[in-house]
Amino acid sequence: MAVQKLPEKDFFAPLKAWKFLVRKPVTIEVPNKIRREASERYRGFHVNDWGKCIGCGTCAKICPTDAITMVEVPDLTQEDGKLPQRPVIDYGRCSFCALCVDICTTGSLKMTREYIHISEDPEDFIFMPTDKGLNAKKGLYEFGKAPLGWVRDENSELLDLERIEMPVEPPEVRIKSFIEIVKGYSREQAMQEAARCVECGVCTYTCPEHMDIPQYIKSVYEDNLEEGLRWLYRTNPLSMVCGRVCTHRCETACSVGVRGEPVAIQWLKRYIVDSIPLERYGEILDIKPERKGKSVGIIGSGPAGLAAAYFLATMGYDVTIYESESKPGGVMRYGIPKYRLPDEALDKDIAFIEALGVKILLNTRVVQDVSFEDVRKRHDVVFLATGFGxxxxxxxxxxxxxxxxxxxxxxxxxxxxxxxxxxxxxxxxxxxxxxxxxxxxxxxxxxxxxxxxxxxxxxxxxxxxxxxxxxxxxxxxxxxxxxxxxxxxxxxxxxxxxxxxxxxxxxxxxxxxxxxxxxxxxxxxxxxxxxxxxxxxxxxxxxxxxAPDYSYLPEEIRSKLEFFRGRIKTNEYNQTSVEWLFAGGDIVHGPDIIHGIADGYAAAKGIDMYLRKEK
Missing domain, CATH: 3.50.50.60 (FAD/NAD(P)-binding domain)
Structure with missing residues (x-):
């Protein structure tokens, strides 16, 4: 069989390519009238309803080609339950798999039947979708009326929208005594509930204390409760309490809860601390601060006072709490019923705080048992956490x-x-x-x-x-x-x-x-x-x-403080207009345990800066 020879190249062939050097490429867009209509379930360009989108970023996390980036939008109004960011899609990377649509927690993200987009500018293929659609400006359809294609249905749903039911005592049993109503999750129940979390962080953004919620929930899912305890104590030393009686605004903001039931964040927090005995806290948390040689006096042992004491102790300060009652805890001890918060749970939280060296002087009323002036003389800083009594x-x-x-x-x-x-x-x-x-x-x-x-x-x-x-x-x-x-x-x-x-x-x-x-x-x-x-x-x-009771404050101090509707005005670090005096909890932000803890955390940072002269 004869071997076919390729023709020899023209000697001048390489030079012919030069004629294209200055000629502009021609791109012709297919006219709209001859476009082929895509099928009803076609996976084309995205649309995103910003009214529904909460910026959770689950679309970006699941994207197998890293085509989605969450970008902050400065003009978005910040509110609880929403992050000020929206997805940007790189259509040079997108594989049009629709996983982002299937996992969208709010149902805001959908795909259209639009599949043609022609541009000379590569940047035009990186697009922040809105409800208007990619080709709306070209007059191919009315704004906000892009023809929908792929939309999630029950067969493509990726979220588990039903929470694991928490075992509770029935009413006919609980009315007979003050037994704790909520029984708590088992290991299997907790791990199954933790698996529902999409780790979006909207909860952290909404929590007054900005707890590391996705991280400690992940530790439950991975059955690594020691790591979970470490995440909890980064921001909240009263997790036995908050695992039972927190207002759990985080659950109100939970992205999974937009279309289903929110992740049981509070109960998972409780599961971690219920599962680890107090004797192991020291070993797991391993807190060994250098002593600062400075002293802080705290009046009141409610949420704000105890939280401030914990964080100050971890920083190396000597802390003394002055408590008027016979037991510490403030409203947590005396204002919340036993069936919601048993003494044993509160005692466990307080015991670890005391183990760090915090002194709690019980039955010690300021004015009656010790003057405010004496408290001031004993300490470099005083923190007021007396609540609304x-x-x-x-x-x-x-x-x-x-x-x-x-x-x-x-x-x-x-x-x-x-x-x-x-x-x-x-x-x-x-x-x-x-x-x-x-x-x-x-x-x-x-x-x-x-x-x-x-x-x-x-x-x-x-x-x-x-x-x-x-x-x-x-x-x-x-x-x-x-x-x-x-x-x-x-x-x-x-x-x-x-x-x-x-x-x-x-x-x-x-x-x-x-x-x-x-x-x-x-x-x-x-x-x-x-x-x-x-x-x-x-x-x-x-x-x-x-209402608050400020009768323990000398008139000289009260005259220097600023008040707003009965509450003491402070800066972002809970420092009052008297530089050595800090305040937090009910008397600053109102009756809410998690806000009190947040105030204690902020005050501890502020006191540390003040005592290190970093005001």
Whole structure:
């Protein structure tokens, strides 16, 4: 068979290529009228609904070609549950696999049937999708109406939207005692729940203390609880407490919770600390600070005081806490019912703080047992963490009767009684609680248990100004559990008078509340005087909020401090207008345990800078 020879190249062939050196390449876009319509499930260019997108970045994490980058958008309004960033897609790398769409936590990211994009500029292939579509500017369709292609369905769903149910005591069991309601996760349950986390970090962004939530959840999933404990103690030395009674705003912001149930962040935190005995904390955390030779005095052993003490101790400072009660813990000890926060859980957190060398002087009231001036002389810095201990009254006629109680002192009396440190509190057959917050739920449910133990039945009515359960400030789970326990909650009513006959309370007269706040959001309840009800009662508890008590501060100090609506004004490091005096917790930011811990952390950093003269 003859071998075919290729023709010899022209001698001038290489030179012919030079004619293309200055000639501009010609790119012809296929006319719209001859474009082929893609199939309904086609995976084309992306669109992203910014109203739904929360910037979680799960699309970028799952992308197998690293085609997606999360980019911060300066003009985006920052809010809880949303990160100020949006995905940018490099179509030079995108494989159009649609995994980003399948895992999108909010459903904001979709793919269109658009597949043609021609440009001479390579940068045009790097695109931040919005709901308008890539080719909207070319007039191929109306803005916001790109033809949709691939959209996630139940067969391509990559998220587990149902959380592992937490075992709890049924209402017919829990009403009989103050046993802890929540039982806690098993190892298998915790690992399965941890697997639901997409590690987006929206929770960290929203948490007042900015805890390393994805990291400690990952440690649960990997069954490495020692590492989880280290992550917890980087920012929160009261994890036994927060694993039980935190407001868990992180769960409200959880990206998985947008379309399903949020990851049980609080319960996973609790699982870590419940699983590791206190004796191992020192070995695992290995805290060995160099002593600074400086001293800090802290007034109050609530969340802010204990958190500040822990962080200051880890920095090497000598810390002394002055506590007026017989046991440390403040509102955590005396204001939260035992069925939500047992003493054993709080004691474990406090024990490790004391193990770092923190001294807690109990039964030591500033002014009565030690003067504020003496506290100042003993220490280089003083941190105020005294909380809101005074109850507020409605002030309606009859509230000066001895059987009209304030919620916090009554809760303290119940806690002391249950641990054998005080007398039995009064248990009426009929109780009315005025208020709609968590404290109102706490005292109602505590008194309901005492009623059941005393009379074998529950007769507690809660009345609040707010017109419905959703508007009440109490957590919805608290409201639901109270209803399960036989408590009657009647929203939309304000007290007019506590009716008294023969020196005994007969009941409370209420009038209909038609609005709580005015048009500018200020507290200004309005009532319909014509619509009234009467609720029988033998005792009334007011739970409408608390106020601070600054009587321990000398007038000279108080005159130098700045206040706003009863709270002390501080800088970002919780330093007051008196440079050696710091403050945090309720008296700065309000009644919230995690905010108190965040204040303690910030104050510790501020005190450290102040004492090192790095103001």
């Amino acid at each position: 005074l109850g507020r009254s409605t002030g309606v006629p009859g509230t000066d009767h001895p059987d009209v109680k304030q919620a916090l002192p009554l809760l303290k009396m119940i806690r002391d009684y249950l641990r054998g440190d005080g007398p039995k509190p009064p248990v009426p057959e009929r109780l009315v609680v005025i208020g709609g917050g968590n404290v109102a739920m706490d005292i109602s449910r505590s008194m309901a248990r005492l009623q059941f133990m005393e009379y074998g039945r529950v007769n507690v009515q809660v009345l609040s100004l707010e017109g419905c359960f959703e508007d009440m400030p109490a957590d919805m789970e608290e409201i639901e559990e109270a209803l399960e326990e036989g408590i009657v909650i009647n929203p939309g009513w304000g007290p007019m008078e506590v009716v008294i006959e023969n020196d005994r309370i007969k009941g409370v007269k209420f009038k209909k509340c038609v609005s709580v706040f005015d048009g500018e959001g200020r507290f200004n309840p309005q009532f319909d005087e014509k619509e009234q009800i009467f609720v029988e009662a033998d005792m009334v508890v007011e739970a409408i909020g608390q």
